[in-house]
Amino acid sequence: MEKMIITGAGLCGTMLAIRLAQKGYEVELYERRPDLRKQVLDAGRSINLALSDRGLHALDMVGLRDVVQPLMIPMYGRMIHAQNGETWLSRYSGREQDFINSISRPGLNKILLDKADTYPNIRTFFRHQCTGVALKEKEIFFLNRETGEDAIASGDMLFGTDGxxxxxxKSMMGSSTQLSFEYKQEFLSHGYKELTIPAGPSGEWQLDKNALHIWPRQEFMLIALPNLDGSFTVTLFLSFDGHTSFSVLNTSEEVEAFFKAQFPDACALMPNLAGEFFEHPTPTLGTIRCFPWSAYGNALLLGDAAHAVVPFYGQGMNCALEDIVELDKDIDKYPGDWEQICHSFENRRKPQADAIADLALANYYEMRDHVDDENFILKRKIEMELEKRYPDYHSKYSLVTFKEEIPYDLAKRQGDRQDAFLLEYVKGISGISDVKIDALHEELMALS
Ligand SMILES: Cc1cc2nc3c(=O)[nH]c(=O)nc-3n(C[C@H](O)[C@H](O)[C@H](O)COP(=O)(O)OP(=O)(O)OC[C@H]3O[C@@H](n4cnc5c(N)ncnc54)[C@H](O)[C@@H]3O)c2cc1C
Structure with a gap:
């Protein structure tokens, strides 16, 4: 039986271990951290995520969708919070059945690890930190963080799902024979801080639990996603430097005053705001593009290790899980030929990863600057109407989020054409009543 070594037991690595075990391979899964099922979690790491159709499709493939279902809270749209306290819901789609789901990251990871434990052909090693890889020799080196000892694992294929x-x-980049490794890392000027709106006195959600809440303020924004225990995980995206930035929020008074002025309704629900603000880290946000993702046909990167994106389309995890679905197709297509599997996978998948990276960056500006803009709101209204009436119309957001059968790059191309057309179109009308919907639908369909 061929032996597969996976480094990183996050969402992507654990899902990969399960799928390879289901296909009959012997799998060793190595993770730097302790077993999260036995740990109190780090404060301030992204606690919940938006799970949508691409991730759900992957969970279906390994037989876990029903197990994950009770952990999910449907979110039907963005609840926009204006500075004056006014709120409105901008739905994600004109179709009732299209929504995204808030899910606990550790909760999902636990389900995947529990499932991995049910396969006798998966062995999981926690507290094993990868320190390097001998690519040609198919060996991977670990530091056992519990004992301080070094360990070596060798296998037929090495997978990097270590984020x-x-x-x-890094080992692939440093490999002297891998001369043409392209690597680009772009950081935003903004970082993020995770905070909490706790459950109300009776354990109730203090905001609408079926929405992703956004407080867009041009240069910065706050978002909140619901958790099962009645709380919301709140994330502030703010510049590191400048007039309004993390660098000027240095005391409890400054933090409280900033939140009171900018997000008064959220601030009123955050009794431990300043405490959390100073306890929690302020991570950076970046995009990583690299190529190739494989070396010598015996090592392959997947998930964030190959293509980390900024979180503004809610697709990083979905894309990482979709990697397994796509790899699975290549494993079936080229049985046992790992060189061919790796090349086919990376060549098909790279343009898709680049597309979602670009979409995520563009959505950062859209969420921050435009969701409360009049033309943008009218455009969204028209798109809702089109989606309600015509089964063949899908907005760019829907193509990316709800149409897992359409690759990200095609979704982006089609969506960009539609957006450009509609943004011009709304300039020439004064409201939704001016829209000649059948004619507009025809014009949009002609763009495909
Ligand atoms: C603030 C924020 C919000 C997000 N929101 C969403 C969202 O709503 N929807 C969505 O789809 N995506 C979201 N994402 C993106 C998502 O978190 C990632 O795309 C996803 O976690 C990638 O999974 P992964 O398994 O590839 O990597 P990771 O989740 O990073 O897992 C990597 C694993 O490898 C381990 N590891 C690292 N180094 C080593 C080593 N040297 N040796 C051994 N093990 C190692 C790590 O401990 C970890 O367990 C968000 C990201 C951020 C930062």
């Missing part, structure tokens, strides 16, 4: 800071990727 944005991937040690496996």
């Amino acid at each position: 944005a800071g991937s040690a496996v990727r």
Whole structure:
């Protein structure tokens, strides 16, 4: 039986271990951290995520969708919070059945790890930190963080699913024979801070639990996603430097005053705002693009290790899980030929990863600057109407989020054409009643 070594037991690596075990391979899964099922979690790491159709499709593939279902809270749209306290819901789609789901990251990771434990052909090693890879020799080196000892694993294939800071990727970059490794890392000027709106006195949600809440303020924004225990995880996206930035929020009074002025309704629901603000880290946000993702046909990067994106389309995890669905197709297509599997996978998948990276960056500006802009709101209203009436119309957001059968790059191309057309169109009308919907639909369809 061929032996597969996976580095990183996050969402992507654990899902990969399960799928390879289901296909009959022997799998060793190594993770730097302790077993999260036995740990109190780090404060301030992204606690919940938006799970949508691409991720759900991957969970279906490994037989976990029903197990994950009770953890999900449907979110039907963005609840926009204006500075004066006014709120309105901008739905994600004109179709009732299209929504995204808030899910606990550790909750989902636990389900995947529990499932991995049910396969006798998966062995999981926690507290094993990858320190380097001998690519040609198919060996991977670990530091056992419990004993301080070094360990070596060798296998027929090595997978790097060790996230944005991937040690496996660094070894590929440093490999003297891998001369043409392209690597680009772009950071936003903004970082983020995770905070909490706790449950109300009876354990109730203090905001509408079926929405992703946004407080867009041009240069910065706050968002909140619901958790099952009645709380919301709140994330502030703010510049590190400048007039309004993390650098000027240095005391409890400054933090309280900033939140009171900018997000008064949220601030009123955050009794431990300043405490959390100073306890929690302020991570950076970046995009990582690299290529190739494989070396010698015996090592392959997947998930954030290959293509980390900024979180503004809610697709990083969905894309990482979709990687497994796509790899699975290549494993079936080229049985046992790992060189061919790796090339086919990376060549098909790279343009898709680049597309979602670009979409996520563009959505950062859209969420921050435009969601409360009049033309943007009218455009969204028209798109809702089009989606309600015509089964063949899908907005760019819907193409990316709800149409997992359409690759990201095609979704982006089609969506960009539609957006450009509609943004011009709304300039020539004064409201939704001016729209000749059948004619507009025809014009949009002609763009495909
Ligand atoms: C603030 C924020 C919000 C987000 N929101 C969303 C969202 O709503 N929807 C969405 O789809 N995506 C979202 N994402 C993106 C999502 O978190 C990632 O795309 C996803 O976690 C990638 O999974 P992964 O398994 O590839 O990497 P990771 O989740 O980073 O997992 C990597 C694993 O490898 C381990 N590891 C690292 N280094 C080593 C080493 N040297 N040796 C051994 N193990 C190692 C790590 O401990 C970790 O367990 C968000 C990201 C951020 C930062």
